[in-house]
Each structure stands twice: as structure tokens, then as C-alpha cells.
Amino acid sequence: MNNILIATDYSENAEKALQYAILLGKAYQAKIYIIHTYLPRFVEPGIYANAEIMQQSLNEQHDAYQAKLVPLANQVEEAGLVCEAILELNDVVSGVFDAIEKYDIDLLVMGRTGSGGFLNKLIGSNAAHITAKSKIPVLAIPHQVEKVAIEKILYATQLEFDENHILSQVFEIAHKLKAEVNLTKVNASFEPDIQSDKQFIDQINTAFVKENFVIDTITADSVTEGVFRAAATHQSDLIVLAAHHRNFLSQLIDPSKSKQVIISSHLPVLTFQC
Structure with a gap:
């Protein structure tokens, strides 16, 4: 196991999933990839927006999401592992599968629920799809987990x-x-x-x-x-x-x-x- 992908929506449960990725990463000395995918949110309906305003909105979203990835990557590096953060303008399933292919991922780790709905959708309506189509093992972490351990x-x-x-x-x-x-x-x-x-x-x-x-x-x-x-x-x-x-x-x-x-x-x- 050389490359582990953790999908995050920045929720508390995604943090637990990250800890499991670190646990396995340390056991295998694997590289950790952290991915967040998002779709653009433009200005409020009814408000006039030209191309410049829309591009500014996209840039602000990108910068905000990118800033949230930094402390997560720092956690991985502080554990002594190599980490790469991935921010993709894409839907959840496509972004995850694209990353699996691009970075030669051996294991996908994800929280089963998330406040933002990111992983709710992945494990809910898309659960059958990701289970059937994924060529690699998938580790799903429920929100009830209290102790991060595999004994x-x-x-x-x-x-x-x-x-x-x-x-x-x-x-x-x-x-x-x-x-x-x-x-x-x-x-x-x-x-x-x-x-x-x-x-x-x-x-x-x-x-x-x-x-x-x-x-x-x-x-x-x-x-x-x-x-x-x-x-x-x-x-x-x-x-x-x-x-x-x-x-x-x-x-x-x-x-x-x-x-x-x-x-x-x-x-x-x-x-x-x-």
C-alpha cells in the first residue's frame, strides 16, 4: 500500500477518517492524498453579476476551500508522512475516481456522514456506484467512532x-x-x-x-x-x-x-x- 486517498468535506467525521488514513499511512509509510471537491456557487439569485463578478466569486470559493486543506495536510506531515492536497472543481464521485486513477491510489478512506452533505451523498445514493465501480478497497468511517484504532x-x-x-x-x-x-x-x-x-x-x-x-x-x-x-x-x-x-x-x-x-x-x- 503506497498511496492512500482521504476524501474530506471538512466535517468532524471527515477528521476521524483522516486519522484512520494517518494510522494506516504510518503502518505502510504510504503517501497521503487529501481531496475536496466542490461545485461553484455564484452570487445570490436576483443580483446582477457580470463575468468579472462571477470569476471573483469562483476565486474566493477556491481560496476558502484551499485554506481549509492546509491544516489537514499539516496534520499528516506532522505525523511524519508525505502529503498532497487536492482541490477539484468537480462533483464528488467523478473527482474521487479521477484522483484514484491519476495518483495510483491503493486505498480510499472516507467518513460515512458529513455535515456538508459531501460524503452523505457519496455513501448514500452513490454507495452502490462507488462500491461496484471502485477497483480499490474502500474504508468507510461512521460518525459513532470514538477511538481511532484497529486492534x-x-x-x-x-x-x-x-x-x-x-x-x-x-x-x-x-x-x-x-x-x-x-x-x-x-x-x-x-x-x-x-x-x-x-x-x-x-x-x-x-x-x-x-x-x-x-x-x-x-x-x-x-x-x-x-x-x-x-x-x-x-x-x-x-x-x-x-x-x-x-x-x-x-x-x-x-x-x-x-x-x-x-x-x-x-x-x-x-x-x-x-
Whole structure:
């Protein structure tokens, strides 16, 4: 992990997201990019404005937003990390995806809510879009988080796909942060149980024979309920999910489960794409 992007709307919750970006950045010695996107606000309706006045308004907005990025970048640099602040005249989703591509971002970190509506829109109406289209992991931080720490990681799975390539990244994060990993198979009502659990459990145990972990099972009325109950049982401070959106079978299994967990969780949720 070399480059981490934090999306900010300058809210209190975006500040928490920044602290998580710094936490992971220090673990990996990664470069932190901070992005804020905005659309122009011109003069009040009914007030005459020529081109000069409109350009002045744009310049003032740009300078105001740029000034707010400076103390955030300073926080990152004071933590001993390299930081680059990005201010884009763009909509939220386009700006974030453009930055991911341009700066070769490995992880996107964002607050789940924000007073300005910036990240509300991103994780609300655009949650399905960013989850489906993002090629990199996305870490969503809810406003309920009080302690910025990753010490106990819950990896929730339904054991329907080979997820070893994701698990290897999860164990890497755990090693970097000296965190423990718990794997939980969620059996939910009305969810397909097509593949043999033993097959995937054997694969995991063989692939990660040197890792210290336990795979347990929880039965619940829904995947979301099962994930949250497992997190409470293990006293987890990070939930990790693998989102499967690439084939017809995954559509039958319901691609919105990861979105439901992200929107409802009181814990940070890290989503990987398969």
C-alpha cells in the first residue's frame, strides 16, 4: 500500500477518517492524498453579476476551500508522512475516481456522514456506484467512532467464493498494526448456501497455516444482523467485507449486502472488490 486517498468535506467525521488514513499511512509509510471537491456557487439569485463578478466569486470559493486543506495536510506531515492536497472543481464521485486513477491510489478512506452533505451523498445514493465501480478497497468511517484504532479485525464471509487473495491483504494489515483477525461465516435466512463450507475452510487453513485465527459460524435473520452480532462477540473495531459484483451468481446473492452493512455499521467497514 503506497498511496492512500482521504476524501474530506471538512466535517468532524471527515477528521476521524483522516486519522484512520494517518494510522494506516504510518503502518505502510504510504503517501497521503487529501481531496475536496466542490461545485461553484455564484452570487445570490436576483443580483446582477457580470463575468468579472462571477470569476471573483469562483476565486474566493477556491481560496476558502484551499485554506481549509492546509491544516489537514499539516496534520499528516506532522505525523511524519508525505502529503498532497487536492482541490477539484468537480462533483464528488467523478473527482474521487479521477484522483484514484491519476495518483495510483491503493486505498480510499472516507467518513460515512458529513455535515456538508459531501460524503452523505457519496455513501448514500452513490454507495452502490462507488462500491461496484471502485477497483480499490474502500474504508468507510461512521460518525459513532470514538477511538481511532484497529486492534481486532472481523472478516465476515459466506464462504461462497475463493477470497484468499483478499484474506492475504487483511492479514498483512493485521501484521502491520499488530491486530488480531477473526473469521466468521454468516448463515442468513433466505441466503443461498451453494458451495461447501469445508472446501473453502480447508483452502483457508492451508493457505494461511502460519496465521493465528479461528473460523466460527453465526446464524442470523440477515447478513447485516449476523455481521454486527459477530463484531460484538469478538469486540471488533473493524469489519472487513468482500463485495462480489462480477457475475450473475453474485447478483442472485444480492449485491447490496455490503452497502447495507456500510450504511448501518457503528464500526469502520473496509470493503474489497472481488
